Amino acid sequence: MAGAPGPLRTYTLLGADRRSYRATEPGTLGGHRRGRLYGRLDCPSALRALARGGYRRHRVFxxxxxxxxxxxxxxxxxxxxxxxxxxxxxxxxxxPS
Ligand SMILES: [Zn+2]
Known part of the structure; x- marks a missing residue:
């Protein structure tokens, strides 16, 4: 009787508390965990960094x-x-800091 999980895929997103959670909708923004910045999913700067590698493991959504x-x-x-x-x-x- 366990409900079928269904065909929905899930996405790992980052919440306001900086913890990841699973969502059924993809994120609308991408981010860099170490740089603490976010941008568009098609950000040319992020895509360049992704192409070079190394960025991907810090990628959040x-x-x-x-x-x-x-x-x-x-x-x-x-x-x-x-x-x-x-x-x-x-x-x-x-x-003020
Ligand atoms: Zn950007």
Missing amino acids: FADEATALAAGYRPCAVCLPARYARWKANRETME
Whole structure:
């Protein structure tokens, strides 16, 4: 009587608490775990790094931008320049360090 798992494949995404979880929908954003940055799945910078290798094991995915930000990731300056500028401006005004 165990319900069939069904044909749905699952995706490993990163949550706001930076723990991975399985989701039935693919992420909309990619990220780099060590660089703590996120960007578009077709980010030219990320694709170049993936092609070179070494990046893949640090690759993470987010369901949406709010989750990426909540996890402490910053927007990629290459593929999300407007968001990056906004993030940078916010950080400078909100986080005196
Ligand atoms: Zn990017």
